[in-house]
Amino acid sequence: MATAASRAGGNWDEHGKVSFAFAVMRMRETETRPNDRADNPEAATPPRGVAKAVSWDALLSTYLPAFLLALGAGIVLPVIPALAQSFDVSFGLASGVVTAFVIGNLAATLPSGWLIDHFGRRPVIIAGPLLTAATSLLIVFAESFTQLLVLRFLAGCATQMWLMGRLAAISHGAAAGERGRQISWLFGMDSVGRLAGPLLGAFIATAWDIRAAFLAFAVLALIALIPTLLFAEDTPRRPREAKDKGPARKLSLREIVMPRLPYFGVALFAGLARGPIYSGMLDLYAAFAYQLGPAQLGFLATAATMITLPISFAAGWMMDHFGRKRTMVPGFGGVTIAMAALAICAFIPLSFVWYVALFFCAVAAQALTGSSIQTVGADVAPPEARGMFLGVWRLTGQGGATLSPILFAVIAEILGYGSSFVFVAASAAVVAFLLIFYVPETRTTK
Numbered sequence: 001m002a003t004a005a006s007r008a009g010g011n012w013d014e015h016g017k018v019s020f021a022f023a024v025m026r027m028r029e030t031e032t033r034p035n036d037r038a039d040n041p042e043a044a045t046p047p048r049g050v051a052k053a054v055s056w057d058a059l060l061s062t063y064l065p066a067f068l069l070a071l072g073a074g075i076v077l078p079v080i081p082a083l084a085q086s087f088d089v090s091f092g093l094a095s096g097v098v099t100a101f102v103i104g105n106l107a108a109t110l111p112s113g114w115l116i117d118h119f120g121r122r123p124v125i126i127a128g129p130l131l132t133a134a135t136s137l138l139i140v141f142a143e144s145f146t147q148l149l150v151l152r153f154l155a156g157c158a159t160q161m162w163l164m165g166r167l168a169a170i171s172h173g174a175a176a177g178e179r180g181r182q183i184s185w186l187f188g189m190d191s192v193g194r195l196a197g198p199l200l201g202a203f204i205a206t207a208w209d210i211r212a213a214f215l216a217f218a219v220l221a222l223i224a225l226i227p228t229l230l231f232a233e234d235t236p237r238r239p240r241e242a243k244d245k246g247p248a249r250k251l252s253l254r255e256i257v258m259p260r261l262p263y264f265g266v267a268l269f270a271g272l273a274r275g276p277i278y279s280g281m282l283d284l285y286a287a288f289a290y291q292l293g294p295a296q297l298g299f300l301a302t303a304a305t306m307i308t309l310p311i312s313f314a315a316g317w318m319m320d321h322f323g324r325k326r327t328m329v330p331g332f333g334g335v336t337i338a339m340a341a342l343a344i345c346a347f348i349p350l351s352f353v354w355y356v357a358l359f360f361c362a363v364a365a366q367a368l369t370g371s372s373i374q375t376v377g378a379d380v381a382p383p384e385a386r387g388m389f390l391g392v393w394r395l396t397g398q399g400g401a402t403l404s405p406i407l408f409a410v411i412a413e414i415l416g417y418g419s420s421f422v423f424v425a426a427s428a429a430v431v432a433f434l435l436i437f438y439v440p441e442t443r444t445t446k
Contacts, residue, residue: 058182061231062166063189065224069129069162070190072136072217074197079210086210087145100149104156106398111157112164113391121165121172121387128162129225131155136218140211164394168386171378183378184316187371188309195305251385257392260380262438264396269434270373271400272427273335276408276420277366278401282359285417290352300359307360308367315370323441324379328372332432334365339425346418373397379442 084094115124135155142148170182201213257264276282283301286292292300318327338361345354377393404427412420 057231060227062170062182062186064227065129065162066166066186067189067193068220068224069132069159070193071197071200072132072193072220073159074194075201075204075220076136076197076213076217077194078198078201079205079213082205082210083139083148084145087148089145093145096149097152100152101156101159102402104153105160106156106395106402107153108157108160109164109395109398110388110391112161113387113389113394115161116165116168116387116390117385118387121168124161125165125169125228126225128158128160128165129221129228131158131161133218133221133225136214136221139214140218160394164387164390167374167378167390167394168381171381171386171390172383178320181316181320183371183375184312184319187374188313188316191305191309191312195309251382251388253388253392256382256385256389262434263376263380264393266431266434266439267373267377267393267397268400269427269430270332270369271397271402272404272407273332273339273424273431274366274369275401275404276424277363281405281408281420282362285346285412285420286355286359289346289349289417290355300356304360304363307364311364311367312370315368315372316375318368319372319375324372324376325435325439325441328369328376329432329435331365331368331370331372332428332435334368335362335428336425336432338362338365339421339428343418343421343425346416346421376439376442 080097081094084097112124132155135151135158139148139151142151166186167183170186201216204213204216283292283297286300287297315327315331338358341358342355342362344350345358374397377390377397381389381393404424407423408420411423
């Protein structure tokens with residue numbers, strides 16, 4: 001204990017950046033992190049498949065399945081509206097097909113964490129693609145809109161299960177200097193798959209039938225399951241017993257959250273800052289404010305993707321080599337500035353050329369933050385309750401990302417578009433503030 005305290009206090013006092021109270025908080029957190037101890041079996045023997053970011057194991061167990069599952073999701077994306085319309089429902093009801101998936105994705109966070117802690121991550125990682133394949137196949141034969149909604153909800157749950165299992169695997173087995181790249185490249189492959197999928201889905205729907213796209217998704221999910229079965233290793237269902245210590249005590253929800261409260265603040269406000277961009281609210285704003293059509297919006301979306309992909313891949317390398325905070329603070333600082341500028345653009349208002357330039361600045365800064373929130377979560381996840389921690393972590397961040405488009409729309413309706421952009425800028429500024437003053441650097445080794 002004294003060693004941990006002197007290490008935490010000495011490190012930060014030397015640089016004069018934190019108070020004594022914060023050093024005490026770090027000391028307490030270090031004491032609850034058995035993965036930093038030499039006598040912890042999990043820390044001493046990381047699993048084979050996730051230790052290196054550049055390896056065949058990482059490619060086959062993480063990146064390839066992520067690409068295949070995202071490709072399948074991209075394939076069904078352009079046919080979902082047509083499938084909903086085939087049941088002769090209104091626009092409001094048809095939008096439930098998208099909402100059901102999002103709700104399922106959010107609802108599965110805590111149950112997935114509980115399952116990981118009690119049954120191991122391997123069964124959860126396997127169950128995700130299996131459930132994805134089953135729901136996609138059943139959608140091919142769905143006879144009512146209610147059935148479609150239920151199946152889309154379960155598909156959202158399946159996506160979250162696989163992602164939670166993979167994040168738990170990276171958190172358990174990857175060194176701090178490898179996690180940034182692994183998580184960023186995982187989400188990067190997801191983006192590549194979703195970018196390539198819609199064109200293939202349109203071809204399948206035109207050549208055969210709109211439901212054939214879901215059959216293709218089912219096949220891709222089963223193919224993604226093969227490397228998972230071969231390479232996904234597991235952790236014990238319950239924390240291992242340390243030498244001469246007896247059974248490890250399970251952490252309560254309070255013990256999981258309270259010592260890491262500033263981290264959860266970062267996750268929440270990062271979700272609030274990201275939600276409007278990821279949900280397409282800026283595209284909706286451009287359509288109403290500048291009367292853009294589908295072709296122009298499609299061009300903006302494609303150009304934004306081409307900008308964000310290389311930046312998001314580079315962000316993982318930057319986090320591993322320069323540190324999480326040195327990457328995240330400029331990223332969220334850039335989002336703050338870009339969104340504040342977009343607020344000015346809406347208040348004045350400025351020309352469409354200004355909007356396009358500021359829009360690209362905003363998505364580039366957002367890409368720099370990339371998967372940083374998930375990386376920090378993997379850094380600080382306690383081995384005694386890794387699954388539950390990641391469940392609460394994902395629920396916090398994704399809850400913010402789900403809530404923020406609604407808040408953006410309500411604020412725009414009441415106070416105008418400019419105020420909505422101010423809300424996003426303020427959320428990003430809070431993240432930068434917490435990172436600078438309350439969250440320590442979590443990358444401890446290269």
